[in-house]
Amino acid sequence: MSDKYNKYDNYTKSVAYYEQFLDKNDPRLTYLRAREAGVSQRANFSQSYSSSQMPLAITGGRTFKPDVDLADSVSWAYNRTTQDLDTTIQTPGYIIESLLREEIYTERDLTYTGCLNDAGYKKVQCPDLKSSEDDYYNGAYFINHISATQDFVTTILDYDGTSKIIYLAESFGNPVSGTTGGVFSISNINPNINTSSFDLAGNATNGSKKDWKMANSIIAKTSSDDIISAICNESFIWLVKDETGYRLITDEPGDIDGTLQYHIAGKGKVNMKVSYTPADEICTDFKLHYYYSFGRQSYLKEISVSPKHSSVAGLDDYQAICASTETNYRISKKWEYSADWIKDDATALAYLIKIIKRHTRQLLITNFVGDFKNHLKYIIGDRILIYMPAIVPDSVDYTKVFQIYSKKLNINNMVIEFGLIEMAEQPDNINLTTEVPEDLKTEDEDLFFIE
């Protein structure tokens, strides 16, 4: 039922924009090129679905809109995302953050047994609350289902775990002092979210994934980690939980977090290997299916590229890459995937390009063993350089940017073991100095030996 004109912004953008998504033979491109050239042309782009073929519309994402009664201070979306709150949040990171705050760290169907305005607070007692730990609900959102007309949401100011009493601002209208029995919910209960990492990905102004859009229908009882994993998978982000809380990692090139150089040898040997991702991951022919229609039970769109063709102009550059991969590796292999969360053409293109960059050449993999003192600060997802001129090739040493994908604290040997992989997309400028810094010249002297 969708209007394809709206879908393509009514064709108000440049031809180059639409060339990214539309099939090269699409008559709409013929028209748009003519229009851009000022040539009068009768439109003839009437692609069709018969009525029985009309895709059942689907939707996804989440909506956030601080209403007139929702104080700005309790809306994480309003405060941080800098995006139009009238629209669905479709960026993958913020969908995940929303699931964490509004669905997972939430207690629902709570009934209060007493309410009293006292000393500037509205004290709401509820034995149903799960936690008896003081301050446990501080900062969470109290969502009022008592009145449909005013004061829907406010922040919990304090919590007495022993008596299970929530402290709200006395000015908050509901529940009314002296009443009992109303129903409320609490969301955003200590979600422990590393918000800066989510903003790096999703900020509407400069987030590295700000233009990625995810949407899907939830059609079966599904655990939230399955849903989050699927979103992460199709947007090249990783959700990790560490001492900073839930943290989002992206594969986008960014600032370098440090240089690894103090490698610790074991039993007199520098046990550092440089290898490649498996050759059987090399592919030369890529096809992505997306825009799944539940009504038709099929994917309505696809884009593809191979040594002999590319389906959209945005993949033209990768046709030659596929060809050279076939020549260099003597491999001809197909990669095909059906994306359930991708409906957006630009997102589909961005996703497939990332796949191509990972599968048309082998990426370097290495390991690094360091001491606690200098290396505990590094965490999974950090972008780092390696300075080991005696060990690694010159083209890698202090040149290639790696990303930490595993970290193990080896307590018995008191070392930290990192797994590193070359970033498929290297930063354009890693601000390397022309001369090797002085502190990077002594790695041989800093090798430690564990017997």
Add this chain to the structure above:
Amino acid sequence: MTLNQTPGNDNQLIFVLQVFFDDVTLKLAYKQNITLSSVLYDSSVLAQGSLNIGETSINPSFGGMSDISTLSFAFTRNSSNEYLSNFKDDFIPGTSGRYAINRLVRVGIVWEGATNENQISWINDYYYIQDFNSNKDYISFDCNELSALEKAELPYYTVQKNVDDCMSYSTSCPDNNNVAIPLLYGLFNTQTFSKYYPEADINLAPAVLINRDTLEYVYASHQCEAFTGSGFVFDDRPLLEYREGGWLIINPANSAGLSEYVRESVILQSTKAEDETLIGKLCYNRGYLSGKKSDYGAIAALNTGAGFVTIADTETVSIKIDGSLNSGVGLPGVASTDVRILPTFVDNGSADEYISVQYFDPNTGAFSTPAITSTQGVYVNIGNDISAKNPAALPWTFDQLTQIEILITNITSTYETATPIYLESVTIEVNNIIVQQVAPANYSRELYNPIRAEIRAMKLANSKGMIISDLRI
């Protein structure tokens, strides 16, 4: 990771644990005692070599969630700790023993010389004891990060199945049995929700709406939205009623004193009719519409079997005719009369009535300039209207026409004595279709065969809706 204490040049690193049993929080150190904030972190409890933290990793080949990290440690039998003096009976199944399963364990580090607990750098504080076992020397504990994500399930609904499984509701959706209903949840109000519809790439039919504030779930067998009162209240009355013979009854709220936040609308999709030809929609929409700022008066009755909608003087009714066509045959012509809107009315006995007709332009977000006409069978010609389309020079498309939204306002009192009028139907005629695309060799004939392309006649059971007539190919 930011360390809470700066390590000295040669300071020893000490691992510390906090184990949160119900009756006590054990504070332990590994291999070496340390006193922090005047509390001894006892190293006599943890067995030498027993502390192990598993690897944490992500799969770099594609996005996802990190592996759940693990932690293991063991208590020795010969501990001098006052809380662990009974060894084999300290924990369930020992009589009066503690529960250990699912108790929290925090692990962190400090450097030798630390004096305060705030100098601990916590590595991870979400380990929970998942298993333990004992022998004559040790009680060993295995911990995992507890994944709260595994325990949260998100709601879902599907359209009616053959049996009532309490998870499906839409009983009259024959074309869509067992098809998932799209789920849209979050925080809604009228302004938010109204923005969905113009975003045609995300259409909400059918849909389940979940108001996060009120926790009300509203489902639609096809597509609906309903708001009454002020703010976020979904109407809890049945929006749709089915009657014998395929009648669809709309139950709009009959509230007076519409305010800024009042809005109600119902969009019906007739999936199958007696003559098997009905595939289309009729939308009744009242309240704030895009681009409009004035209140609309209440309309007493709509489509209750009388065969018409009563529009009192100065009242406006919005008709959205939403359907779909196989449009591969071509495009409507661009002459004025090639595309026409024809509202028809039941005679009200009055000599003259006047209406204004507008249609919504999704590109500009506003309605067209009102076309003033009497009610006596006068067409509103829109075939040459280029303002509502973008690019402006293009002809109408069938997709646009089958989703066009029309406002009809009773303006009789502007010219004559005020009188109600009875809207019977709204027809869009397409009188001239330009066949323009013969299937090129590299196109599927399924898509581009102009001979096989069909324009379906569309109407609703009680003759309200759209009829494509005078099809010329």
